[in-house]
Amino acid sequence: MHDVVIVGAGPVGLFLACELGLAGCSVLVLEREPGPTSPFKAKPLGLRGLSAASVEAFYRRGMLHQLLTASGVDDDAGAHTDVDEPSPPRAVGHFAGMVLDPAQVDVAALPYRLPSPALEGVLTSLEAVETLLSERAAKLGVDVRRGVTVSGIAQGAESVVAQAGEREYPARWLVGCDGGRSVVRGLAGFDFVGTEPRFTGYALHATLADPGKLNRGFNLTRTGMYLQLSEGHISMMDFDGGAYDRSQPPTREHLQTVLRHVSGTDATLSDVHLASSFTDRARQTTTYRQGRVLLAGDAAHIHSPLGGQGLNTGIGDAVNLGWKLAATVHGNAPDGLLDTYTRERHPIGAKVLDWSRAQVAIMNPDPHAQAIQAVVRDLLGTRDGTTYVFQRLSGASFRYDLGGEHPLIGRSAPDLRLEDGSRLGDLMQDGRGVALDFSAGRDLRASATRWEGQIRYAAGPATNDLGLGALLVRPDGIVAWAGDRTPDRAAFEQTAGHWFGPAGC
Known part of the structure; x- marks a missing residue:
C-alpha cells in the first residue's frame, strides 16, 4: 500500500x-x-x-x-541579485x-x-x-x-x-x-458550486490567408476579444453564454465566423491545424x-x-x-x-x-x-x-491569515541572503522549514535543534535583514514567525510546535 x-x-x-x-x-x-x-x-x-x-x-x-x-x-537568474533593491x-x-x-x-x-x-x-x-x-x-x-x-x-x-x-x-x-x-x-x-459561463473561448493554431488583417497582442473590440501571440496562434472570446463549448467540433468554418465577428475584419482561415474551446465557467x-x-x-x-x-x-x-x-x-x-x-x-x-x-x-x-x-x-x-x-x-499580495502581529507573517518569505553567500532559497531545497537567526548571540540555536529533522537552522548576519532578528519559514516558503533584534525563544518554540508538532517527533 x-x-x-x-x-x-x-x-x-x-x-x-x-x-x-x-x-x-x-x-x-x-x-x-x-x-x-x-x-x-x-x-x-x-x-x-x-x-x-x-x-x-x-x-x-x-x-x-x-x-x-x-x-x-x-x-540570467541571479544577474541582478547583488543589488540592494529589486x-x-x-x-x-x-x-x-x-x-x-x-x-x-x-x-x-x-x-x-x-x-x-x-x-x-x-x-x-x-x-x-x-x-x-x-x-x-x-x-x-x-x-x-x-x-x-x-x-x-x-x-x-x-x-x-x-x-x-x-x-x-x-x-x-x-x-x-x-x-x-x-x-x-x-x-x-x-x-x-459557482457561476455559469458568459462566453465561449477558442484557442487555435491556424494558417491565415491574409495575416496582415489581424493585429498582434490583445485586441479588445466591441464584439469580443482576440489575441494573436504569433502568426496563426490565436485565442478569441465570443460572448454567446458558453453555448458552443464542447457542443460540437470547432470546424474551420465556425472558427472563421467567430474570428470575423470578434475581430471586425474579414480575415480568412485557410487551414486549422489544432483547435479547442473553453468557457469562463467559475466553480x-x-x-x-x-x-x-x-x-x-x-x-x-x-x-x-x-x-x-x-x-x-x-x-x-x-x-x-x-x-x-x-x-x-x-x-x-x-x-x-x-x-x-x-x-x-x-x-x-x-x-x-x-x-x-x-x-x-x-x-x-x-x-x-x-x-x-x-x-x-x-x-x-x-x-x-x-x-x-x-x-x-x-502573487506578491497573497497572505495567509496565520495570526501574529508582524506584517510579514503569512507572506512568502523574502529571499534573504546571509553574508556567507547562501540564500533562503538555497536553504529550502530539501523541503524542510528554515529558522534564520541573525542575532549575534545565536539565541535560537538550542530551540531550533529540537526540531532538527523538520527545521534547518541557519545563523549569521544578512546583507539585508529588513530589521529582523530571526524568521521561521515553513517548508512552503511562508513566514510562520518573525522576531525582532532580540528574538523571543518562547514565542519561536510555540510557533514551531504549532506547525511542526511536539519537539523531537
Missing part, C-alpha cells in the same frame, strides 16, 4: 508528487492518458505563463535552472486584455520584496513543465502509471482505495489532481478535503484562463499541501495541520475566481460593461493601478 495515490499527472499532480517524494513518502501517480505528450501541451497551444510565485516554488526546490532551460529562457519587473501582464506598463510598477510599495533569482514570471509550456517534473519525480522514486482510468473510490477509517477496471490501488491518502472535469471530485462527493468545491480524499488544482477550482491564474493557483495548492500531507503520513503533524490546507487555500481560490469574473464582466460587449471598461482603463494607467494588478498577478 502506498502512502499517497495521486490521480492526474499534470503539472499540479507531478509537483505534489515531487514534494511528497522529497519528504520520503511512497507515492503512486495514476494518469488516464496513455502517454505524456500531446500537441495541446507543446507550443503554441500549450503556452503558459508561470507567475513569480510559481517560479519561486521551482527555485526553492533547486529547479529554477532546469525550468528556464526547458522553457527556452536565458538563464528593479521593476520586465513585464506585468494584462487585466481584461488591457496590457500594463511594467515601468509603472511602484517597487517601493511592494511588501518585503528583495532581489532574488525568482522575481520574474516565465513564459513556458505545459510540455516543458511536465517533462521537468516527471524527470524529478522519477529521481525521487515516484511511480507514475499512465493509461489508468480511475472509476471508483472506496474510503475506510485508515485507508482509501482507487478502483481502475479490475485493479485496486490502496493508499493511506488519495489526492485528485485530475483537472476541471475531475473524476475524483465526483466520485468522492465534493460539492462544486469551486466547498472544501478541499473529504475524509482521506483531497483535491488540488483545477479539480478544486475552475475559471476562465484570463490572466493565466489556473496553473499558478494549482502549483500554490501543491506547495501548500505537500509538506502538510507528508507530515501527516509520517505521524509528526500537529493536530489539525491537514485542515489548514483548505483554510488557507480556499480563500485564495475564491479570490482568483472573482478576479476572473471581474475581467469577464468588463469585457462583455454591452454598453454598460464598455463604460466600466473605460473607467478601469484609466485607473490601470496610473502607478497605483498598475502596482495593484502586478501584486495580484505575481
Whole structure:
C-alpha cells in the first residue's frame, strides 16, 4: 500500500508528487492518458505563463535552472541579485486584455520584496513543465502509471482505495489532481458550486490567408476579444453564454465566423491545424478535503484562463499541501495541520475566481460593461493601478491569515541572503522549514535543534535583514514567525510546535 495515490499527472499532480517524494513518502501517480505528450501541451497551444510565485516554488526546490532551460529562457537568474533593491519587473501582464506598463510598477510599495533569482514570471509550456517534473519525480522514486482510468473510490477509517477496471490501488491518502472535469471530485462527493459561463473561448493554431488583417497582442473590440501571440496562434472570446463549448467540433468554418465577428475584419482561415474551446465557467468545491480524499488544482477550482491564474493557483495548492500531507503520513503533524490546507487555500481560490469574473464582466460587449471598461482603463494607467494588478498577478499580495502581529507573517518569505553567500532559497531545497537567526548571540540555536529533522537552522548576519532578528519559514516558503533584534525563544518554540508538532517527533 502506498502512502499517497495521486490521480492526474499534470503539472499540479507531478509537483505534489515531487514534494511528497522529497519528504520520503511512497507515492503512486495514476494518469488516464496513455502517454505524456500531446500537441495541446507543446507550443503554441500549450503556452503558459508561470507567475513569480510559481517560479519561486521551482527555485526553492533547486529547479529554477532546469525550468528556464526547458522553457527556452536565458538563464540570467541571479544577474541582478547583488543589488540592494529589486528593479521593476520586465513585464506585468494584462487585466481584461488591457496590457500594463511594467515601468509603472511602484517597487517601493511592494511588501518585503528583495532581489532574488525568482522575481520574474516565465513564459513556458505545459510540455516543458511536465517533462521537468516527471524527470524529478522519477529521481525521487515516484511511480507514475499512465493509461489508468480511475472509476471508483472506496474510503475506510485508515485507508482509501482507487478502483481502475479490475485493479485496486490502496493508499493511506488519495489526492485528485485530475483537472476541471475531475473524476475524483465526483466520485468522492465534493460539492462544486459557482457561476455559469458568459462566453465561449477558442484557442487555435491556424494558417491565415491574409495575416496582415489581424493585429498582434490583445485586441479588445466591441464584439469580443482576440489575441494573436504569433502568426496563426490565436485565442478569441465570443460572448454567446458558453453555448458552443464542447457542443460540437470547432470546424474551420465556425472558427472563421467567430474570428470575423470578434475581430471586425474579414480575415480568412485557410487551414486549422489544432483547435479547442473553453468557457469562463467559475466553480469551486466547498472544501478541499473529504475524509482521506483531497483535491488540488483545477479539480478544486475552475475559471476562465484570463490572466493565466489556473496553473499558478494549482502549483500554490501543491506547495501548500505537500509538506502538510507528508507530515501527516509520517505521524509528526500537529493536530489539525491537514485542515489548514483548505483554510488557507480556499480563500485564495475564491479570490482568483472573482478576479476572473471581474475581467469577464468588463469585457462583455454591452454598453454598460464598455463604460466600466473605460473607467478601469484609466485607473490601470496610473502607478497605483498598475502596482495593484502586478501584486495580484505575481502573487506578491497573497497572505495567509496565520495570526501574529508582524506584517510579514503569512507572506512568502523574502529571499534573504546571509553574508556567507547562501540564500533562503538555497536553504529550502530539501523541503524542510528554515529558522534564520541573525542575532549575534545565536539565541535560537538550542530551540531550533529540537526540531532538527523538520527545521534547518541557519545563523549569521544578512546583507539585508529588513530589521529582523530571526524568521521561521515553513517548508512552503511562508513566514510562520518573525522576531525582532532580540528574538523571543518562547514565542519561536510555540510557533514551531504549532506547525511542526511536539519537539523531537
